[in-house]
Amino acid sequence: MQAPPPIPTVDIADPSILRWDSIGLMLIRDFISEEQEATMIHAFHARDPAKEGKKRVSQHFGYHFDYSTFGASESTFTPLPSYISDILPRLPIQHYLPDQFTIQYYPPGSGIPPHVDTHSMFAEALYSLSFGSTVSMTFRMAGPNDARKMRLPKRSAQDMETAAASSASSTPPGEEDKPEEVVHPSWELVLPPRSLLLMTGPSRYGYTHAIRPRKTDIIDGQAVPRQGRYSITMRSSRRGDEIGCDCAYPGVCDARIRDEMAARAADSR
Numbered sequence: 001m002q003a004p005p006p007i008p009t010v011d012i013a014d015p016s017i018l019r020w021d022s023i024g025l026m027l028i029r030d031f032i033s034e035e036q037e038a039t040m041i042h043a044f045h046a047r048d049p050a051k052e053g054k055k056r057v058s059q060h061f062g063y064h065f066d067y068s069t070f071g072a073s074e075s076t077f078t079p080l081p082s083y084i085s086d087i088l089p090r091l092p093i094q095h096y097l098p099d100q101f102t103i104q105y106y107p108p109g110s111g112i113p114p115h116v117d118t119h120s121m122f123a124e125a126l127y128s129l130s131f132g133s134t135v136s137m138t139f140r141m142a143g144p145n146d147a148r149k150m151r152l153p154k155r156s157a158q159d160m161e162t163a164a165a166s167s168a169s170s171t172p173p174g175e176e177d178k179p180e181e182v183v184h185p186s187w188e189l190v191l192p193p194r195s196l197l198l199m200t201g202p203s204r205y206g207y208t209h210a211i212r213p214r215k216t217d218i219i220d221g222q223a224v225p226r227q228g229r230y231s232i233t234m235r236s237s238r239r240g241d242e243i244g245c246d247c248a249y250p251g252v253c254d255a256r257i258r259d260e261m262a263a264r265a266a267d268s269r
């Protein structure tokens with residue numbers, strides 16, 4: 001079920017900024033220059049030369065993403081290259097800054113399954129800087145199906161990174177006869193190269209985001225073949241007492257899921 005994308009408001013002072021205020025989403029076009037983009041692509045392949053694989057390739061800077069907690073590592077830290085640290089003073093939210101950076105290369109045809117980034121381990125602002133190629137990102141308000149999937153036993157940490165709310169899996173056994181659940185319509189947001197996406201509020205906590213694994217996107221009715229696309233996901237880790245979440249989306253909130261499991265374990269004692 002696909003819906004037209006919600007209509008953004010264009011910032012009067014800066015028309016390169018589009019906002020979807022009701023869901024806390026913002027896109028800044030031309031956030032980096034073509035020169036910065038070329039530097040980032042060059043630096044990525046200086047560390048990971050292969051371009052011909054079919055799978056997404058990741059590099060970590062700052063505190064590494066920890067695939068066992070879905071938060072930032074306590075200790076593994078790679079200093080930031082200047083092409084990342086240089087952009088931090090220009091991020092729209094300055095009272096807290098990201099400290100966990102994942103650069104991903106998506107060869108044409110690859111994507112990332114629908115998921116909600118961990119609520120409890122990262123502060124509200126989630127950034128994605130796109131470069132290399134235009135891509136469509138699919139958003140969908142999370143529903144009961146996503147909540148159920150997030151409560152399934154996890155196969156492995158790597159699966160869970162993105163399978164958290166993945167809608168790719170099949171109907172669990174015994175549930176075939178249940179009435180069809182409400183699935184909210186998805187819509188696609190075109191992310192141009194060199195644009196910065198900021199997710200806060202509902203788009204951060206209550207929507208899944210995904211990139212469909214395909215070689216061509218349909219943009220304004222035209223088939224646009226994908227080239228290699230890169231992104232830098234930037235997150236601010238929560239530490240100690242800050243870890244937790246009291247968002248309005250308990251169905252897809254890892255902090256609530258952990259509480260439910262603890263309560264269930266206590267009940268069964």
Ligand SMILES: O=C(O)CCC(=O)C(=O)O
Pocket residue numbers: 102104112117128129209230231233
């Ligand atoms: O590539 C992107 O823009 C988003 C990546 C993402 O959603 C993630 O790493 O959690």
Ligand SMILES: [Fe+2]
Pocket residue numbers: 115116117209
């Ligand atoms: Fe994500």
